Amino acid sequence: MDELSAIDTLNALAQPTRMAAFRHLVANYPETMPAGELARLLNVPHNSLSTHLSILARARLVAATRDGRLVLYRAEMEPVRDLVAFLTRDCCGGRPEICEPLVEQLTRSSHPVEATMNDKVHNVLFLCTGNSARSIIAESILNRLGMGRFRAFSAGSMPKGEVNPHAIALLKRMNFDTSGCRSKSWEEFLADGAPQMDFVFTVCDDAAEACPVFPGQPMSAHWGIEDPASATGSASEIGYAFSEAFRMLNARISVFTSLPMAALDRLSLQRRLKEIGRQEGATTKAGADA
Secondary structure, three states: OOHHHHHHHHHHHOOHHHHHHHHHHHHHOOOOEEHHHHHHHHOOOHHHHHHHHHHHHHOOOEEEEEEOOEEEEEEOOHHHHHHHHHHOOOHHHHOHHHHHHHHHHHHHHHOHHHHOOOOOOEEEEEEEOOOOOHHHHHHHHHHHHOOOOEEEEEEEOOOOOOOOHHHHHHHHHOOOOOOOOOOOEHHHHOOOOOOOOOEEEEOOHHHHHHOOOOOOOOEEEEOOEOOHHHOOOOHHHHHHHHHHHHHHHHHHHHHHHHOOHHHOOHHHHHHHHHHHHOOOOEOHHHHHOO
16 A cells, blocks of 8 residues: 555545444444445434445445345455555564554454453343343344453343344344344343343333342443334334334443443443433433433
8 A cells, every 4th residue: 555545545534424334344344234224323314324435435445235225335454454554564663572562452453352361351231121122132232342342141021032023133134143142031140150240231111120139239220212112103114113222222332332441430430331321312211310
């Protein structure tokens, strides 16, 4: 990569929506994402996102394919590797020992699971009543965005025994592995031998009212949003309700995974967790939680 190409690549990423879109695609690499789902995740109009994706495509940072009526996007990693190589070509004036922190950080980012084996992996439990939609979606999102630093679980106070098919369809459309998704009771996580939780988040008001005390004194917060499974109407209206639930949970979990855990004391972290629960779409109880 030459200097002008590096500048073009950096210019393409020098805008918040384009940066966020590219990071979502990188997190999903090597799978593709439909343009419509990406627009909903970022909460931007589809035509605006198309303009941003075109700029990324001209910089060779994304590639588009068509599957029927769907336009699917995937991150292109070679330009990123070329950019990093260009920026570090003369790194440290020939003193490789100074570059070691950078090399280590790049290795950790490329192999997050292996890199965090010696670090604490935080167990996180999402709770709702039926454990069929919201908590299942949240579990799936965190297991992807957590990149080995978090291990997510979900359960319900009165589990329905099966995952909502609309939730499964949405997750599959977003290229999530749904083979491990199942509706189960929170009693599983109160039993002897169950993994000890570091965080417990309720995503429905009823579960927040009845939430039991879990071993180990995990930190908790209420992140209640409306139940997409209660949506009625046409198939598109129901699908929209599930997409909105995904978008709002994804926004909360994205903030959560970005928190500087090691730099926050317990009181400050608890305050941040509650603030996350008051984001867009919070139920009345979640919005009033203090």
